[in-house]
Amino acid sequence: xxxIQMKNIVKKYGDGFPAVxxxxxxxxxxxxxxLVGPSGCGKSTLLRMIVGLEDITSGDMVIGEKRVNDLxxxxxxxxxxxxxxxxxxxxTVYENIAFPLRLAGASDADVDAKxxxxxxxxxxxxxxxxxxxxxxxxxxxxxxxxxxxxRDADAFLFDEPLSNLDAKLRGQMRTEIARLQKKLGITTxxxxxxxxxxxxxxxxxxxxxxxxxxxxxxxxxxxENPGNLFVAGFIGSxxxxxxxxxxxxxxxxxxxxxxxxxxxxxxxxxGRGLLIAGIRPGAFEDASLVDEAKAPTGSTxxxxxxxxxxxxxETYAYLPFEAxxxxxxxxxxxxxxxxxxxxxxxxxxxxxxxxxVREGDEAEIWVDTSQMHLFDPATGExxxxxxxxxxRIPELDGPATRTTA
Amino acid sequence: MGNGSALRKAxxxxxxxxxxxxxxxxxxxxxxxxxxxQESITNGSPGFFPADGGFAGWDNYVAAWENDQFRRAxxxxxGISLIATLLSVIVATLAAxxxxxxEFKGKKLVxxxxxxxxxxxxxxxxxxxxxxxxxxxxxxxxxxxxxPYMSFTLPLAIWTLSAFFREIPWEMEQAAQVDGATSxxxxxxxxxxxxxxxxxxxxxxxxxxxxxxxxxxxxxTSTEAARPIPASLSFFVGxxxxxxxxxxxxxxxxxxxxxxxxxxxxxxxxxxxxxxxGAVKG
Ligand SMILES: Nc1ncnc2c1ncn2[C@@H]1O[C@H](COP(=O)(O)OP(=O)(O)O)[C@@H](O)[C@H]1O
Ligand SMILES: [Mg+2]
Numbered sequence: 195x196x197x198i199q200m201k202n203i204v205k206k207y208g209d210g211f212p213a214v215x216x217x218x219x220x221x222x223x224x225x226x227x228x229l230v231g232p233s234g235c236g237k238s239t240l241l242r243m244i245v246g247l248e249d250i251t252s253g254d255m256v257i258g259e260k261r262v263n264d265l266x267x268x269x270x271x272x273x274x275x276x277x278x279x280x281x282x283x284x285x286t287v288y289e290n291i292a293f294p295l296r297l298a299g300a301s302d303a304d305v306d307a308k309x310x311x312x313x314x315x316x317x318x319x320x321x322x323x324x325x326x327x328x329x330x331x332x333x334x335x336x337x338x339x340x341x342x343x344x345r346d347a348d349a350f351l352f353d354e355p356l357s358n359l360d361a362k363l364r365g366q367m368r369t370e371i372a373r374l375q376k377k378l379g380i381t382t383x384x385x386x387x388x389x390x391x392x393x394x395x396x397x398x399x400x401x402x403x404x405x406x407x408x409x410x411x412x413x414x415x416x417x418e419n420p421g422n423l424f425v426a427g428f429i430g431s432x433x434x435x436x437x438x439x440x441x442x443x444x445x446x447x448x449x450x451x452x453x454x455x456x457x458x459x460x461x462x463x464x465g466r467g468l469l470i471a472g473i474r475p476g477a478f479e480d481a482s483l484v485d486e487a488k489a490p491t492g493s494t495x496x497x498x499x500x501x502x503x504x505x506x507x508e509t510y511a512y513l514p515f516e517a518x519x520x521x522x523x524x525x526x527x528x529x530x531x532x533x534x535x536x537x538x539x540x541x542x543x544x545x546x547x548x549x550x551v552r553e554g555d556e557a558e559i560w561v562d563t564s565q566m567h568l569f570d571p572a573t574g575e576x577x578x579x580x581x582x583x584x585x586r587i588p589e590l591d592g593p594a595t596r597t598t599a
Numbered sequence: 600m601g602n603g604s605a606l607r608k609a610x611x612x613x614x615x616x617x618x619x620x621x622x623x624x625x626x627x628x629x630x631x632x633x634x635x636x637q638e639s640i641t642n643g644s645p646g647f648f649p650a651d652g653g654f655a656g657w658d659n660y661v662a663a664w665e666n667d668q669f670r671r672a673x674x675x676x677x678g679i680s681l682i683a684t685l686l687s688v689i690v691a692t693l694a695a696x697x698x699x700x701x702e703f704k705g706k707k708l709v710x711x712x713x714x715x716x717x718x719x720x721x722x723x724x725x726x727x728x729x730x731x732x733x734x735x736x737x738x739x740x741x742x743x744x745x746x747p748y749m750s751f752t753l754p755l756a757i758w759t760l761s762a763f764f765r766e767i768p769w770e771m772e773q774a775a776q777v778d779g780a781t782s783x784x785x786x787x788x789x790x791x792x793x794x795x796x797x798x799x800x801x802x803x804x805x806x807x808x809x810x811x812x813x814x815x816x817x818x819x820t821s822t823e824a825a826r827p828i829p830a831s832l833s834f835f836v837g838x839x840x841x842x843x844x845x846x847x848x849x850x851x852x853x854x855x856x857x858x859x860x861x862x863x864x865x866x867x868x869x870x871x872x873x874x875x876x877g878a879v880k881g
Contacts, residue, residue, distance in 0.1 A: 245777055246776075246777075247773050247776070247777070266776070266781075267773070267776040267777045268776055268777070268778075268779045268780060268781065272777065273777070273778075274774070274777045276770050276773075276774060278768065278770060280768070280770040280771055280773070280774035281774075282771065282774075282775075282789055282793075283793065284789075284792040284793055284795075293775070293778050293788075294778040294779050297778060297779040297780050297784060298779055341774075341778065345778075345779075
């Protein structure tokens with residue numbers, strides 16, 4: 195077992211485009227770290243550089259105490275689960291799991307003991323003599339995991355392991371992986387573009403955008419203190435709402451009316467003019483359902499509700515608004531970065547299932563402004579971020595940590 | 600619907616029967632011929648079954664087998680064809696793997712040259728090779744035949760195999776490397792088994808070419824030291840040079856077919872086994 199340190203890792207493919215650009219991540223021994231980001235942001239490339247399937251253009255990859263940049267995959271002692279599982283179709287499940295052991299020259303007795311232990315853990319006992327081609331997606335997934343856990347690897351690497359499974363199985367396998375990692379206590383790097391997996395599995399999550407590390411923090415820190423617009427928009431489902439905001443003292447002018455924000459936040463954005471306010475759907479509530487005790491931490495406003503989706507335990511309501519061009523442009527760019535296609539500016543709010551708000555109503559909505567963030571529309575930087583509870587945000591650390599050109 | 604499919608089944612059966620008859624009739628006729636006595640053929644015995652008194656039993660087979668030159672030719676053919684096949688498949692597998700996996704300068708050139716060689720008329724090479732082989736001492740030796748067989752079968756084998764290799768996902772190999780395999784181990788334990796159907800297809804094609812070749816066999820040999828079966832059969836002459844011993848030839852031809860059938864049956868099982876174990880994802 196070992197920790198993994200990435201220092202200023204850069205990867206340029208043949209065309210000179212940096213698929214991974216100056217990424218530094220320090221993974222402690224036994225830690226579960228997620229690499230997350232929209233498709234094409236360089237997650238797989240980074241993972242493949244850890245395991246040695248891709249050359250590192252510059253920077254240092256250190257596993258344990260050893261710099262491994264120039265080591266072949268087989269000399270790095272890492273186990274990887276591929277997106278398409280990459281099982282050997284000509285071998286039985288047993289031999290698939292035994293493959294790394296056989297290569298290492300283990301004795302038959304040793305191989306048998308370890309394979310059976312792994313197959314018992316993954317409930318594959320009755321499939322050991324079958325070929326992968328005859329297994330279901332979930333079973334293949336487990337065989338791939340078996341092949342990984344059977345050896346005493348220094349770390350596990352997963353590349354979107356659940357993306358080929360249906361939703362129900364994905365949920366099951368997700369808990370399975372979490373359980374297994376806890377049990378084995380092995381350093382794990384897990385690539386996904388699914389933010390549920392990112393939020394539930396990882397000790398820490400690294401958010402990447404176009405090859406650049408945006409923020410490295412615990413799931414809660416990412417959710418509560420996103421470093422910039424991109425992270426704020428990527429983490430959370432339904433995503434955070436972004437509204438044009440004009441700050442004057444502790445008063446913030448939103449398209450739906452004026453709300454009050456806490457003084458400490460107001461201080462950070464004093465005199466900045468037009469900003470983008472980020473408010474999570476869950477920060478809103480039907481004003482008539484808010485506790486007396488909670489009400490003072492937020493403000494209320496009245497707005498027309500266009501669409502209502504009642505889901506039983508909660509209700510989603512959609513409120514359209516107009517944004518000025520500066521904000522509009524930044525939001526469109528953000529949508530592009532996030533792989534999204536939502537072109538309308540609308541507020542999505544999540545209300546209690548008991549709410550009686552109807553489509554077309556002019557509803558009284560309460561918003562918890564203590565959770566509201568304010569972003570610079572030009573740079574996307576989060577001006578109200580609490581740096582003590584936001585993990586690491588390379589962008590804000592300044593150029594000091596950057597050593598490579 | 601049921602009617603239509605029944606009709607279709609019948610059509611397929613009739614078609615298959617026609618093709619079978621078309622292909623197997625000459626074979627059946629050779630077998631029939633090989634059981635007729637030489638005299639009855641000279642006297643004219645046009646029927647499929649031997650005329651009265653014209654049945655020779657195993658006589659022709661015994662006579663062919665007792666011919667030392669023919670026995671030696673069988674040995675030559677089997678040896679030369681197997682060695683040519685083995686070498687050709689090994690070289691083609693390595694070459695095809697490189698072509699499928701590596702980006703290198705001149706890859707197109709290699710592939711087009713290979714194709715050009717495959718299209719080259721065999722006969723045009725016989726003269727030069729004859730001279731060359733005499734000069735360097737390869738005339739009338741096994742290598743003297745193995746080398747031209749390889750050069751004519753390699754291109755097809757390389758094309759067939761590189762198509763197979765391209766179908767195998769890169770990830771297979773990368774998984775093997777992460778599991779601790781060297782490039783060579785990954786190739787041998789994962790890639791080659793997965794390409795087995797292609798390897799055996801290439802092997803069968805090569806073997807057929809070598810086994811059936813007549814032009815090189817007759818031109819580049821002079822004694823039984825290297826003469827293969829097809830060439831050797833042309834030396835079957837009876838007492839009367841104007842009246843070739845047809846029944847003896849037929850028996851020789853049948854004997855020459857047996858190894859081919861055995862080899863096809865053996866390889867065919869491998870091909871089928873390889874094809875059914877192919878599925879990777881889904
Ligand atoms: N072999 C390659 N050659 C050139 N560019 C590549 C190669 N592999 C990936 N890329 C590029 O690198 C970027 C990151 O790819 P990847 O790491 O696969 O993204 P992700 O896994 O996050 O979806 C993409 O823009 C992709 O087009
Ligand atoms: Mg990927």
